[in-house]
Amino acid sequence: MNVHDNISDTDVVLAASDSLSGMRVGGPPEVAAIMARGRARRNRRLSAAAGLSVAAAAAVTAVTLGLTAGSGPAPALGTIRTAAFTLASNSNGTATLTINPTELLDSAALQSDLAKYGIPAKVTTGSLCISDPVPAGFSQVVSSSPAGPSTATPQAVAKPTITIDPAALPAGTELSVGNFQLSSGQQQADFLLIDSSSYTCSSTPPDPNSLPGGYGPNDGIGLLYGGPGPGGS
Amino acid sequence: MSNHQTEFEDFFQASWEPCLRAVVAVVGSQELAEDQVAEAFARAWASWRKVRHHPAPRAWVVRTALNSGASWWRRRPRELPLAGHDQTASADDLDTGLDATLLTAIWRLPSRQREVIALRIFLDLDTATIARQLGIEAGTVRMHLSRAVTALRRELAPAKNTEARQ
Numbered sequence: 001m002n003v004h005d006n007i008s009d010t011d012v013v014l015a016a017s018d019s020l021s022g023m024r025v026g027g028p029p030e031v032a033a034i035m036a037r038g039r040a041r042r043n044r045r046l047s048a049a050a051g052l053s054v055a056a057a058a059a060v061t062a063v064t065l066g067l068t069a070g071s072g073p074a075p076a077l078g079t080i081r082t083a084a085f086t087l088a089s090n091s092n093g094t095a096t097l098t099i100n101p102t103e104l105l106d107s108a109a110l111q112s113d114l115a116k117y118g119i120p121a122k123v124t125t126g127s128l129c130i131s132d133p134v135p136a137g138f139s140q141v142v143s144s145s146p147a148g149p150s151t152a153t154p155q156a157v158a159k160p161t162i163t164i165d166p167a168a169l170p171a172g173t174e175l176s177v178g179n180f181q182l183s184s185g186q187q188q189a190d191f192l193l194i195d196s197s198s199y200t201c202s203s204t205p206p207d208p209n210s211l212p213g214g215y216g217p218n219d220g221i222g223l224l225y226g227g228p229g230p231g232g233s
Numbered sequence: 234m235s236n237h238q239t240e241f242e243d244f245f246q247a248s249w250e251p252c253l254r255a256v257v258a259v260v261g262s263q264e265l266a267e268d269q270v271a272e273a274f275a276r277a278w279a280s281w282r283k284v285r286h287h288p289a290p291r292a293w294v295v296r297t298a299l300n301s302g303a304s305w306w307r308r309r310p311r312e313l314p315l316a317g318h319d320q321t322a323s324a325d326d327l328d329t330g331l332d333a334t335l336l337t338a339i340w341r342l343p344s345r346q347r348e349v350i351a352l353r354i355f356l357d358l359d360t361a362t363i364a365r366q367l368g369i370e371a372g373t374v375r376m377h378l379s380r381a382v383t384a385l386r387r388e389l390a391p392a393k394n395t396e397a398r399q
Binding site: 009012013016019020025028029031034037038039041134136195198 | 253258268281386
């Protein structure tokens with residue numbers, strides 16, 4: 001008779017239970033940190049309920065980012081100007097990035113310049129990097145508001161504003177910026193948070209009116225700009 | 234300090250380890266499990282008024298943790314080496330002293346069976362509670378559990394046979 005026949009369900013369950021008995025658990029994290037994370041999540045949920053939807057940002061025509069340094073005030077770097085974007089530091093420790101919708105975004109330059117402001121970022125062209133699970137906290141790190149010329153005129157080079165507060169950037173995360181040149185002639189830029197140690201990159205642009213699977217409306221911003229569409233040049 | 238805060242802290246301290254073990258059993262990575270469980274507890278605190286009345290709050294945490302990384306851990310087993318090459322890096326990723334063979338067998342189970350095993354064995358939940366948690370019939374829970382136990386028994390048999398021969 002095979003021993004297989006003599007192993008009871010109870011034996012199996014006990015063995016399975018014992019299989020992790022040797023796992024060394026270093027103790028739970030600080031409960032205060034967990035609760036702070038929970039409060040941040042609750043606040044974001046309340047903000048979302050109050051109508052701070054990022055969906056409206058999906059049809060804008062240009063991007064301006066306000067940035068602060070990740071672990072303190074942004075360094076006083078002044079203004080960095082390239083053909084595709086302008087990145088300027090502000091006296092309150094924030095920085096403002098304006099993307100020129102008539103130019104293709106130089107991802108390497110943007111990533112490098114964001115780093116100069118203490119902003120960890122993964123900027124890619126033709127792909128977007130995402131994490132699963134989705135890091136929490138995007139809506140605390142990034143917010144948007146209109147700025148610059150009106151977007152009412154379709155051909156205007158409008159410059160809405162996105163403000164990023166990297167002081168709220170959760171540890172181990174960074175900003176993911178994916179820029180796509182669409183067949184329509186427009187460009188699409190998606191902004192998300194990713195886990196720096198765990199992410200994958202896809203060359204398929206997310207639906208311009210939504211975010212990648214797994215990302216909710218408060219987990220990122222997608223923007224269309226340039227080209228022949230509304231707001232294009 | 235509010236009663237709710239004290240209550241949550243007590244729950245957190247008492248539940249962290251069993252919830253972590255349950256999630257490790259499913260996802261196969263202690264590091265990933267710690268991240269997901271921490272996030273799940275944060276969500277529990279964010280919704281504590283609801284979660285504190287949940288019939289099985291630990292199960293709520295485990296389910297939330299698993300859902301937060303669902304697509305990742307559901308892909309994971311297919312990336313494990315096949316049987317016969319099963320001294321996997323995944324089992325070795327954990328600290329020593331673990332039953333790597335059995336853990337590998339658990340991680341090779343279909344995702345639903347792993348969930349059932351985790352909730353039954355590591356959270357000691359009964360069939361009805363597991364069924365409510367997973368949104369399936371109690372009979373389906375029993376079926377998953379039976380199949381999982383059968384599969385795990387096959388992994389245990391060679392070891393037992395070895396012991397018997399010695």
